[in-house]
Amino acid sequence: MDVPLPxxxxxxxxxxxxxxxAPGWWMLIVAVALVALLLYVWQRRRQRRRRDIARVFDQALEAAATPAAEVAAMSELLRRAARRHDRQADRLQGEPWLEFLDRGSKRSDFVDGPGRLLLDGGYRREADAAQVAALRELARQRFLRWMGAR
Known part of the structure; x- marks a missing residue:
């Protein structure tokens, strides 16, 4: 009875x-696509915010009729932006204000450079257009950095 089995x-x-x-791969693809979409949206918002902040600065200076009015507008914008870093910053006057503007910078452009025009440039009848142009670029950079656009 032993029959051999094949x-x-x-x-x-x-x-x-x-x-x-497999379902795991689909979930991974969806997660990567979602992260990419969120990064894209975040970057677009950041770019729009930077553009809007720069537009605020530029429009305020375009509205100024004279170079002295431009200096006054720059001073106002810088004081508003400074409040984001120190609540008492807008109350500073004279040299302490210029030193505050130079804080965090390697150069002293406000204390020793074109930034000195902020002390009395807004009160002058006439301000030198070249000095105002140099101050404009300096103030714009500081404003954008303080407002988080750089």
Whole structure:
């Protein structure tokens, strides 16, 4: 009664196909796409915010009729931006104000450079256009940095 059983080779199952993807891969693809979309939206908002902050500065200076009015507008904008860093900053006058503007910078452009025009440039009848142009670039950079646009 011993009937020999026929022996057959062991057959391995077929390898799983690459398509359709397993659910884990779909979740990974969706997660990566979502992160990419969020980064894109965040970057666009950041760029728009930078552009809007720069526009505020530029429009305030365009509205100024004279170079002295430009200096006064720059002073006002810088004082408003300074309040974001120190609540008492807008109350500073004279040299302490210029030193505050130079704080965090390697150069002393406000104490020793074109920034000195902020002390009395807004009160002059006439201000030198070249000095105002130099101050404009300096004040714009500081304003954008304090407002978080740089």
């Amino acid at each position: 022996l057959r080779d062991i057959h391995q199952p077929d390898a799983p196909s690459l398509w359709p993807l």
